[in-house]
Amino acid sequence: MSSEPDSALTVMLAMNDASRARVLVPRVMARLEATATVLPVGPGTTFLDDREVLAALPDVDVLLTGWGCPRISPEVLEAAPKLQAILHAAGSVKAIVAPEAFDRGVQVSSAAHANALPVAEFTVAAVVLAGKRAFRLAAQYRIDRRKTDPHGMPGSYGTTVGLLGASRIGRMVAERLRTFDLHVLISDPYLTQSEAADLGAELVGNDELFGRSDILSVHAPLLPETTGLVDARLLGLLRDGSVLINTARGKIIDAAALERECVSGRIDAVLDVTDPEPLPPDSPLLDLPNVFVTPHVAGAVGNEIARLGELAVSELERLTTGQPLQHAISPADLGRLA
Numbered sequence: 001m002s003s004e005p006d007s008a009l010t011v012m013l014a015m016n017d018a019s020r021a022r023v024l025v026p027r028v029m030a031r032l033e034a035t036a037t038v039l040p041v042g043p044g045t046t047f048l049d050d051r052e053v054l055a056a057l058p059d060v061d062v063l064l065t066g067w068g069c070p071r072i073s074p075e076v077l078e079a080a081p082k083l084q085a086i087l088h089a090a091g092s093v094k095a096i097v098a099p100e101a102f103d104r105g106v107q108v109s110s111a112a113h114a115n116a117l118p119v120a121e122f123t124v125a126a127v128v129l130a131g132k133r134a135f136r137l138a139a140q141y142r143i144d145r146r147k148t149d150p151h152g153m154p155g156s157y158g159t160t161v162g163l164l165g166a167s168r169i170g171r172m173v174a175e176r177l178r179t180f181d182l183h184v185l186i187s188d189p190y191l192t193q194s195e196a197a198d199l200g201a202e203l204v205g206n207d208e209l210f211g212r213s214d215i216l217s218v219h220a221p222l223l224p225e226t227t228g229l230v231d232a233r234l235l236g237l238l239r240d241g242s243v244l245i246n247t248a249r250g251k252i253i254d255a256a257a258l259e260r261e262c263v264s265g266r267i268d269a270v271l272d273v274t275d276p277e278p279l280p281p282d283s284p285l286l287d288l289p290n291v292f293v294t295p296h297v298a299g300a301v302g303n304e305i306a307r308l309g310e311l312a313v314s315e316l317e318r319l320t321t322g323q324p325l326q327h328a329i330s331p332a333d334l335g336r337l338a
């Protein structure tokens with residue numbers, strides 16, 4: 001993996017082989033090599049365990065990171081004095097970027113936006129299908145066609161959809177739901193009323209969100225203050241027959257309380273993420289007709305992953321032409337981001 005050294009910036013790739021193949025598909029790699037000098041990194045190298053790679057760090061201007069990248073520690077930063085930017089072709093940068101990077105003036109950007117898009121699409125699809133209780137009906141249909149009564153189910157018209165978190169994904173979902181005949185509520189301690197109105201949503205607190213929603217979708221990041229945030233009390237505020245969608249993180253919801261509510265049949269659930277993940281094979285959630293579980297596929301999968309590479313290479317192109325990064329992460333935001 002190399003290119004002619006005809007560019008001012010030298011880029012080192014720091015991600016595992018599987019990510020490299022999925023993120024830097026040939027068309028993205030061609031754009032990358034047309035923009036910068038890409039250091040030849042051998043197969044299997046995760047950039048820090050290789051002496052050749054360590055020896056090259058002093059020349060590196062940009063680290064293009066991805067899944068499997070080891071933490072960019074103060075020692076790595078020390079060994080890369082020319083480093084201007086860490087462009088992360090994956091979601092959260094928290095696990096890989098040491099705070100010292102910001103202190104040294106290294107710009108950091110994340111492709112979380114590109115990973116957010118498919119989650120928003122997945123959620124909108126889930127909201128539409130949940131409106132008709134299509135997941136529950138499909139399961140009942142498999143068990144006994146005669147007992148399946150679609151007219152006994154609520155429809156989507158005028159349904160109230162609650163979004164927990166005006167995160168990137170929460171906002172994208174709200175923007176997309178504007179075109180439906182739905183009423184959207186949103187809860188987020190960082191959101192103002194006018195920002196909510198701009199999203200076409202009504203700003204409410206968590207109790208009102210859970211008490212008024214027919215369909216409630218979780219989009220908050222997993223932080224100390226959101227771990228177990230959706231507890232037995234909040235779940236208990238959901239109306240009978242409502243649908244809970246979680247594409248965020250399993251640990252935001254109290255797992256035992258969720259299981260109780262689902263096993264009782266009082267609520268339906270669409271769960272792309274769970275706690276634990278994956279679920280144990282004997283989890284009742286896997287067999288309930290009112291629960292639809294997917295194995296963490298709402299984010300980028302298959303050909304969608306190249307979008308993250310495209311975003312990172314676009315950031316590199318902006319860097320080379322002196323434009324500000326479009327998806328820069330500021331250290332001040334880190335505490336509230338996924």
Ligand SMILES: NC(=O)c1ccc[n+]([C@@H]2O[C@H](COP(=O)([O-])OP(=O)(O)OC[C@H]3O[C@@H](n4cnc5c(N)ncnc54)[C@H](O)[C@@H]3O)[C@@H](O)[C@H]2O)c1
Nearest residue numbers: 165166167168169188220221222247248298299336337338
């Ligand atoms: N299922 C998947 O494949 C998949 C893929 C990508 C992201 N995710 C998850 O989706 C969720 C949203 O991701 P994102 O990138 O949009 O997040 P994000 O980084 O944009 O979220 C940060 C925002 O969340 C909001 N927030 C912070 N604390 C909150 C709180 N206590 N209550 C409500 N809102 C709060 C704030 O608006 C903050 O700016 C995360 O949990 C993330 O891990 C899942």
